[in-house]
Amino acid sequence: MYKLIAIDLDGTLLDDKKDIPKDNLDTVNLLIKKGYEVVVATGRRYWSAKELTKKIHGHITIIANNGNIVRNSLNDELLISKYMDTKDYKLIIEEGIKRNLHPVIHIDGYNEGIDLIIETGREYGEYVMRGGRFKEVKSFLEVENEKILTIVYGDFKKALYPFYEFISENYSKNFNIHIMENLDTVESMIEIMNPDGNKWKTILEYAAGMNIDPAEIIAIGDNNNDVSMIKNSGLGIAMKNGSDLVKSVAKIITKKDNNESGVAFELKRVLNI
Numbered sequence: 001m002y003k004l005i006a007i008d009l010d011g012t013l014l015d016d017k018k019d020i021p022k023d024n025l026d027t028v029n030l031l032i033k034k035g036y037e038v039v040v041a042t043g044r045r046y047w048s049a050k051e052l053t054k055k056i057h058g059h060i061t062i063i064a065n066n067g068n069i070v071r072n073s074l075n076d077e078l079l080i081s082k083y084m085d086t087k088d089y090k091l092i093i094e095e096g097i098k099r100n101l102h103p104v105i106h107i108d109g110y111n112e113g114i115d116l117i118i119e120t121g122r123e124y125g126e127y128v129m130r131g132g133r134f135k136e137v138k139s140f141l142e143v144e145n146e147k148i149l150t151i152v153y154g155d156f157k158k159a160l161y162p163f164y165e166f167i168s169e170n171y172s173k174n175f176n177i178h179i180m181e182n183l184d185t186v187e188s189m190i191e192i193m194n195p196d197g198n199k200w201k202t203i204l205e206y207a208a209g210m211n212i213d214p215a216e217i218i219a220i221g222d223n224n225n226d227v228s229m230i231k232n233s234g235l236g237i238a239m240k241n242g243s244d245l246v247k248s249v250a251k252i253i254t255k256k257d258n259n260e261s262g263v264a265f266e267l268k269r270v271l272n273i
Contacts, residue, residue, distance in 0.1 A: 002271065003212045005031060006063070006203050006229055007263060008221035009042040009049060012239055015259045018052060023261035025055055027268060032058040034273070037210065039063055041199045043150075043180075043191060043225050045106055045115040046071050047133060065106050066176075066225050067202035068149040068193055080202055081108060082194040084148040088174050092151050092167070092192055093140045099163055101153050104128055105140060108147035117143060125185060150193045154186035164190050180223050181243060191225065200228035218270070220263055221246060237266055 007013050013028075015021050020028075032038055038060045042049050046064040050073055053060065060073045063080075070080035096103060104124070105117040116134040118124055128134060137143060153160060164179045177192045200219075207217060219226070219233035222242035230236030231249035238250035241257040252270075254262035267273070 001216065002036070002218050002234060003216040004037040004039060004203075004207050004210075004218070005267070006039045006041045006199070006217060006219045006233070008223070008226050009040060009044060009052060011222035011241060011258050012220055012226075013040070013258075013263055014052060020053070020055060021259070021261045021264075023264040027261075027264035027273070028060075029057045030273060031267070031271075032056070032060070037061070037207075037212065039203065039206065040073075041067070041203060041219070041221070041226075041229065043223075045149075046076075046110055047115050047131065048127070050076075051131075061206065063199060063202050063206070065149040066178075066191055066193060066197055067199045068106075068197040069108055070202060070206060071110070076110065080205060081147070082149075082197045082202070083108065084151070084194050084197075085174075086144075086148075088171075089143070089148050089151065090141060091171070092175070095166070096151075096153065096163065097141075099159070101155060101159065101163060103140070103151045103153045105143065105146075105148060106150040106152060108149055117146070127185070150191050150197070152192075153190040155188065157181070157188045160188050160190050167192065178225050178227075180225060198228055199225065200232055203229055203233075218267070220266070222258065235270065237270075239263075 041063040043066045049062045049064050062073050063070050068082045120136045167177050175192050176195050176197050180189045215234040217233040218235045219229040220237040222239035224245050236250045237252045238247045240254045254266050256262035256265045
């Protein structure tokens with residue numbers, strides 16, 4: 001019997017317009033009503049995830065920044081946090097500078113209205129600028145005493161893959177790092193975080209507090225940061241529109257994509273609702 005359902009946002013619960021399709025929304029609300037523990041597990045910052053899921057009725061837990069921060073969506077209570085070591089943070093920034101790579105820094109400043117740190121004089125997209133929840137610095141090396149959640153680089157594959165491989169080969173114990181390609185804003189993206197910052201590890205921690213076993217968890221996602229939760233959960237579901245890697249570890253691949261309420265279609269079938 002399944003008790004907890006972990007659902008990714010972009011490319012999964014959300015359609016390409018960043019809305020929750022009606023069938024997905026109705027199904028999630030029904031699951032909550034039936035007593036399932038519904039968890040949103042996303043690489044997005046908490047504030048953004050909460051905004052995108054505000055039509056969901058009742059309690060959900062949001063695992064944001066790829067497992068580095070967990071809050072109760074009803075009252076914003078902080079449940080789990082995993083911050084990056086300052087020395088490790090500066091190491092990454094310095095290595096990025098050598099390659100002329102410029103990230104966005106995600107921090108835990110929700111209560112202060114600050115989620116992101118950006119560099120003065122650079123152009124950023126709507127995701128960063130929306131809500132004004134950022135602060136600017138002249139150099140990322142100036143950042144001190146912040147609760148750093150994730151370092152995110154978005155660029156072309158040819159620029160990011162050598163950096164990704166360098167960090168993976170030389171500092172695998174210092175960081176959890178993954179590269180994503182199934183995106184609609186940039187060609188590829190690297191996310192670097194605390195070595196324990198991982199959707200699946202954090203889902204397990206949260207589930208253990210409710211005596212929910214891994215076999216009782218359903219996980220649904222579409223991108224490479226979803227691989228561990230889809231591979232290790234009781235039932236791992238990859239989206240039809242997902243990456244090849246995430247599909248390769250899934251027990252089920254949805255018959256419908258994220259624009260066709262693929263999440264609802266499979267959950268209704270699996271749970272017989």
